[in-house]
Every structure is written in C-alpha cells, then in structure tokens.
Amino acid sequence: MGKVTVITSGKGGTGKSTVTAGLGAAFVRRGGRVLLIDCDAGMRGIDLMLGVSGELVFDIADIINGNCPPSSAIYPCKNLPELYILPAPQNVRDELSPSVMKQLTVVMKDYYDQILIDCPAGIGSGFETAVAPADRAVLVANAEPLSVRSCNKVRRKLQHCAIDDISLIINRFNEKKFRRMDVYDDLDAVIDEAGARLLGIVPEDSAASSASQKGQPVEGRMKASLAFDRIAARLDGKSVPLQIGT
Numbered sequence: 001m002g003k004v005t006v007i008t009s010g011k012g013g014t015g016k017s018t019v020t021a022g023l024g025a026a027f028v029r030r031g032g033r034v035l036l037i038d039c040d041a042g043m044r045g046i047d048l049m050l051g052v053s054g055e056l057v058f059d060i061a062d063i064i065n066g067n068c069p070p071s072s073a074i075y076p077c078k079n080l081p082e083l084y085i086l087p088a089p090q091n092v093r094d095e096l097s098p099s100v101m102k103q104l105t106v107v108m109k110d111y112y113d114q115i116l117i118d119c120p121a122g123i124g125s126g127f128e129t130a131v132a133p134a135d136r137a138v139l140v141a142n143a144e145p146l147s148v149r150s151c152n153k154v155r156r157k158l159q160h161c162a163i164d165d166i167s168l169i170i171n172r173f174n175e176k177k178f179r180r181m182d183v184y185d186d187l188d189a190v191i192d193e194a195g196a197r198l199l200g201i202v203p204e205d206s207a208a209s210s211a212s213q214k215g216q217p218v219e220g221r222m223k224a225s226l227a228f229d230r231i232a233a234r235l236d237g238k239s240v241p242l243q244i245g246t
Contacts, residue, residue, distance in 0.1 A: 002035075002109040005235070006134035008119035008127065008158075009141060010150025015171045016140045018212055019202065020118040021049045022224060023138075025217045026232035028083045032113035035074065037086045037105075039130035040120045041095040044088035050077045051215030052085055059087040061094035063104065070107070080217045084112070095125060098132035105133035122150075123157050131158060136165035138199060138235075143170055143178050143190050151194045167199035169231065174204040198242060200231035 007023070009016045020036055027034045037060070038044045047053040058073035077083040086108075089095060096104070108115055119130035131137065137158050141151040151168070158166055170190065184190050191198050208224035211217065218225045233240045 002112040002115050004105055004109065004115045004117065004133050004135045005138060006117045006119050006131050006136075006163075007138045007140060008130065008154055009121050009139060009147070010152070010154045011147055012121040014121070014140045014142050014147055015202075016121065017045050017049060017118050018208070018218070018224075019138070019140050019169055019171055019228075020116050021046055021212065022202070022208070022218045022228040023232055023235075024083050024114070024116050025080055025219055026225070026228040027114045027116075027236075028080055029219070029229065030232055030236065033082045033084075033111070034114045034116065035084045035086060035108060035112040037108075037115060037117045038088040039096075039101075039117055039126055041089045041126055042092040043120070044090070046118055047075070047085055047087050048215060049212045050083070050085060050217060051079060052077060053215070056087055059089050059094075060096065060104070061089035061091075064096060064100055065094075070104075077217065080219070083217070096129050098129050101129045102133040123154065127154075127157070128161075131161050131163060134163055136167070137163050139166065139168045139194065139196050140171050141168060141190075141194055142172055143184065143187065144181065145183055148190055148193045151196075155195050166196045168194050168196040169199050169202060171202045172204045173201050177204075199234055200227060200242065202227040202231075 007020045052075045058068045120126035141147045205224040208218045
C-alpha cells in the first residue's frame with residue numbers, strides 16, 4: 001500500500017505547492033507511481049504547475065458526489081508519466097470532511113506508491129481534512145521568523161492530530177540573503193525554532209520557478225530538482241547526506 005504524506009506550512013507563500021509537485025516528480029524518477037491530491041479548496045494550483053489545468057472537468061468533490069468514477073477526476077501529468085493529480089474543488093463549500101477524505105485515500109493507497117497531499121496553509125477545516133489520512137507530515141518553511149514561528153504552531157497541531165513523523169524542508173534558501181537578514185546565527189537556530197528534524201534544503205532556483213509558471217515539472221539539472229531527489233530518497237529511508245545547494 002502507498003505511503004501518504006501531507007505537505008503543509010504555517011503561512012502562505014512558502015512554496016508548499018511547488019514542493020509537493022517537485023517531490024512528486026522526484027518519487028516518479030525513483031520508479032514510483034505517484035498521486036498528488038490538492039486539498040486547497042477554492043485555491044487549487046498544482047494543476048497549473050504541472051500543465052493540466054486545461055484538461056480539468058471533474059475534481060475530488062465530483063467523486064464523492066457520485067458525478068464521476070475516481071479515474072475521471074485523476075489526471076496524468078503529460079510531461080512525466082506515472083505522476084497523477086487529483087484536483088481540489090473549485091468551491092470551498094465542496095470541501096471534503098476528514099472522515100470522507102480518509103476513506104477515499106484508503107482506496108487510493110492500493111493504486112499508488114506515494115500519495116502527497118497539498119494541505120492549505122495555516123490551521124482550519126481544510127487542514128483537518130488534509131491531515132486526516134496522513135502517515136507522516138512535511139513542514140515547509142522559509143528561513144525567516146514569521147514562517148518558522150508559524151511552522152512551529154502547525155507542528156504542535158499535527159502532534160495533536162496523532163502525527164508524530166514530522167520533518168522540515170527549508171525552501172527557497174539563499175545563503176547570502178540569509179546572512180544579510182542577520183536574524184538567525186545559523187540554520188541550526190531555524191531548525192530549533194521550527195521544532196522538527198531537518199529533511200532537506202531546497203535552494204532558491206529561478207529556473208525551477210520559471211518551469212512551474214509554465215506548467216512544467218521541476219526536473220533535469222535544476223538545483224531545486226536535485227534537492228528534491230535527495231529529499232525523496234531520504235523519505236524512502238535512504239541514507240543521503242544533507243546538502244545546501246547542488
């Protein structure tokens with residue numbers, strides 16, 4: 001059965017959806033069959049990042065409402081075989097309940113090696129739904145005080161939801177900007193404040209950002225892609241050294 005990972009953050013703008021898409025592509029490169037579930041009702045974006053927005057007819061709410069079979073609401077990523085997307089509802093009122101989300105994911109686990117859930121930022125009903133079926137959680141933070149502090153709040157909420165396997169990705173990291181900001185002595189201080197073990201560091205990468213805006217997967221020799229490959233390997237239990245940049 002597939003492993004279910006919820007990817008979340010304490011505030012918007014950390015690049016959480018980009019991390020979800022990037023990790024999905026990395027797991028595919030490792031030979032997996034991967035499903036990305038967008039749980040950000042009314043604000044879905046992964047379909048745009050992976051170039052399938054023009055194909056969408058049904059979404060996750062249509063499956064639950066009986067408007068279509070699950071296969072009709074799951075869309076393949078054309079540029080990356082074995083990567084699939086289940087889009088969020090267009091309207092917040094169609095948001096799934098945690099219990100229904102859990103039931104749906106149990107069925108999906110039989111067909112995919114990895115299921116990555118893009119969770120709405122912050123804490124609310126969408127958060128409760130997204131974390132309900134998760135085996136583990138990945139927190140996404142930028143190396144700045146507001147992002148890290150809010151990440152700590154979400155970590156405590158995840159623990160309250162009985163998720164103990166919690167790790168941290170520091171995203172869009174630029175060492176020069178980090179030193180210039182002069183808020184933290186080093187990255188250890190960021191990790192300590194977030195309160196979660198470090199899973200990996202994704203460097204700031206204009207090429208990756210441009211690819212996402214064009215609906216293309218983050219892959220090849222992009223710095224971010226190489227970082228996602230290392231993170232996916234670590235999530236698979238491989239011993240891969242932590243690394244900043246390439």
